Amino acid sequence: MDSRRLLRSSALAVATAGLLASGCSSGSSSTTATASTTSAAGAQQSAALRPYYQQKLTWRACGVPGFECSTMKAPLDYDKPTGTSINLAVARKKATGPGKRIGSLLVNPGGPGGTAVGYLQQYAGLGYPAPVRARYDMVAVDPRGVARSEPVECLTSQEMDAYTQVDQTPDDADEKAALATSFENFAKGCEKHSGKVLPHVSTVEAARDMDILRQLLGDEKLYYFGASYGTFLGATYAELFPDRTGRLVLDGAMDPSLPALEMNRDQTAGFETAFQSFAADCVGRKEKDCPLGTTSVADASNRLKKFFTDLDAKPIETGETRKLGEALATTGVIAAMYDETTWPELRTGLTRAMHGDGGGLLTLADSYYERDAEGKYANLMYANAAVNCLDLPPSFSGPDAVDAALPSFEKASPVFGQGFAWAALNCAYWPVRATGTPHRIEAKGAAPIVVVGTTRDPATPYKWAESLASQLASGRLLTYEGDGHTAYGRGSDCIDTAINTYLLEGTPPPADKKCT
Structure with a gap:
């Protein structure tokens, strides 16, 4: 993510x-x-x-x-x-x-x-x-x-593959340092390849x-x-x-x-609202085929959160060299929140993943990142960071600031809050000072x-x-x-x-x- x-x-x-x-x-x-x-x-x-x-x-x-x-x-x-x-x-x-x-x-x-x-x-x-x-x-x-x-331009395709799989719900100091390093390396790559623009x-x-x-x-x-x-x-x-x-x-x-911090927190709540709507539709289906259960929206949220936690500990196969870990799975779910017509694809992807096949969620994540079948990425994510980090001062100055803000993000979204908060750390390492x-x-x-x-x-x-x-x-x-x-x-x-x-x-x- x-x-x-x-x-x-x-x-x-x-x-x-x-x-x-x-x-x-x-x-x-x-x-x-x-x-x-x-x-x-x-x-x-x-x-x-x-x-x-x-x-x-x-x-x-x-x-x-x-x-x-x-x-x-x-x-x-x-x-x-x-x-x-x-x-x-x-x-x-x-x-x-x-x-x-x-x-x-x-x-x-x-x-x-x-x-x-x-x-x-x-x-x-x-x-x-x-x-x-x-x-x-x-x-x-x-x-x-x-x-x-x-x-x-910022990273090679192989580097971008690795970047998209970095754990964005770090559990200890080493994982926090690894995430910060990934953002720093991303920024350095952008400066190296596109410093003029x-x-x-x-x-x-x-x-x-x-x-x-x-x-x-x-x-x-x-x-x-x-x-x-x-x-x-x-x-x-x-x-x-x-x-x-x-x-x-x-x-x-x-x-x-x-400001960027409030914007990111609002968006976190927005995706929670969208997920609640998806979950209500899913658990209420007459076909009883919801991979998140059929009892309640709260139960569906807990099941998805546990699913992400399990993937954090043990990624699953996808049918290709990349495995589906928590980061890519979260991105796949997020991608489907943009349009309710994608909800059936998300239900299928979650069902497959919960049976050990992460290919469906990986496809959704790849579409979000605009990664094609040959493994080449469009420059969407590079331009996204470049414009965002120039238009507003960063949400956070470093990992300690994220830690302090985590409770408010997790309140905004129990499922996505932690990942969204850490994802907002990226601009802290940007090589160009914000002008907006x-x-x-x-x-x-x-x-x-x-x-x-x-x-x-x-x-x-x-x-x-x-x-x-x-x-x-x-x-x-x-x-x-x-x-x-x-x-x-x-x-x-x-x-x-x-x-x-x-x-x-x-x-x-x-x-x-x-x-x-």
């Missing part, structure tokens, strides 16, 4: 599942984000930045039929825009018609570290409602440090990149759909450029006012912004959506009363209709609208 602030849309997980199987966050922005909008706009117009806003995109066919790709340039360091530039991968699928084209709808699936280009090609560009695709060019840019855009992958910089892209696409306003961590990216854009903010949908919202601080985002002057929250969301607890909607001067809260991470395109006609109406007509849903 890696940093628990991994936030990406369940739609991306479903799209990835078509290839394998699968399962946020960042905190606040860099110091640049707290600057006034006026200074940000003035910076855009500076002579040094003008060449970036005046570059031309050259489109070419790529990947899935109907999609085009291009590359845009952005300054590596916005404080020194005449210095080194970086290349960012862009993709689009033109509006299909009928109806008048509205503009470009930029999409981001979260992470940080999720590939927006992959999300567009695997899901959004083909799976978003036809009326939306008819009137928008569907567009994505992989944020700096992610996938095709100067990707952060590490100081410049903040959410603020990614938001400024989006404004360049908006200009290159010919749009006066940014139209945007961000899921999970993508909500923080969208809110940051609105803070920097409220006068250029068009129709923004922020689904599975983050709360930018929270938690703060409220108001984005005064922006057009109405729709903030979507799901009541039993594991990764972005519902109260975060409530908070962000209340912070934004033009925020409008839309609630999905249900399970899973994010809400759009997941089966609620009420949610989909409200968002489609907003995107197509500019009419936000009524205040505090609730859907099932």
Whole structure:
């Protein structure tokens, strides 16, 4: 299990599942984000930045039929825009018609570290409602440090295999030291392989990149759909450029006012809520096939906790060279919490594992880490740590601080609390000092912004959506009363209709609208 602030849309997980199987966050922005909008706009117009806003995109066919790709340039360091530039991968699928084209709808699936280009090609560009695709060019840019855009690299595949299996519920001083060493080595690997880009992958910089892209696409306003961590990216854009903010949908919202420790603890409670929902469904099944028993949710929780403890002592076979220990098993369970459609796969995986075959849970864990069948990892986890550790000061200064916080994490989740607390230690060893601080985002002057929250969301607890909607001067809260991470395109006609109406007509849903 890696940093628990991994936030990406369940739609991306479903799209990835078509290839394998699968399962946020960042905190606040860099110091640049707290600057006034006026200074940000003035910076855009500076002579040094003008060449970036005046570059031309050259489109070419790529990947899935109907999609085009291009590359845009952005300054590596916005404080020194005449210095080194970086290349960012862009993709689009033109509006299909009928109806008048509205503009470009930029999409981001979260992470940080999720590939927006992959999300567009695997899901959004083909799976978003036809009326939306008819009137928008569907567009994505992989944020700096992610996938095709100067990707952060840290470990070899073999090193990453070992990293994902390190015990994250240490029982003694030696195990604590081993875990701390694994985080330190991870950070050193990132510095060694990606030292140039590490100081410049903040959410603020990614938001400024989006404004360049908006200009290159010919749009006066940014139209945007961000899921999970993508909500923080969208809110940051609105803070920097409220006068250029068009129709923004922020689904599975983050709360930018929270420090990292509180964010991680809230997310721990969110996954506990999701597990309770899964367990209630499991023990109540008429088929009586729940691997966690059929008596009560409390009994199911105890059985899962014991299962993890047993794996900590004795990992089981998986059908390949890697065994399933507590760390990978926990990650497999976590992956299935993002979307209730994955619950049957989790029941099967748990049943197999409790009979000595850990292959099913290993597949779920691999999907979470984006490890392919050849053993190669995408850069999701590398970019995730790089952005998170730059956007917020670390949750903990060292192992002693984790020990002190353990009771509060275990109260938030008796099953996952200990592992989530220790996973949040990773940024303590990061080689680049955080540039961001938690703060409220108001984005005064922006057009109405729709903030979507799901009541039993594991990764972005519902109260975060409530908070962000209340912070934004033009925020409008839309609630999905249900399970899973994010809400759009997941089966609620009420949610989909409200968002489609907003995107197509500019009419936000009524205040505090609730859907099932």
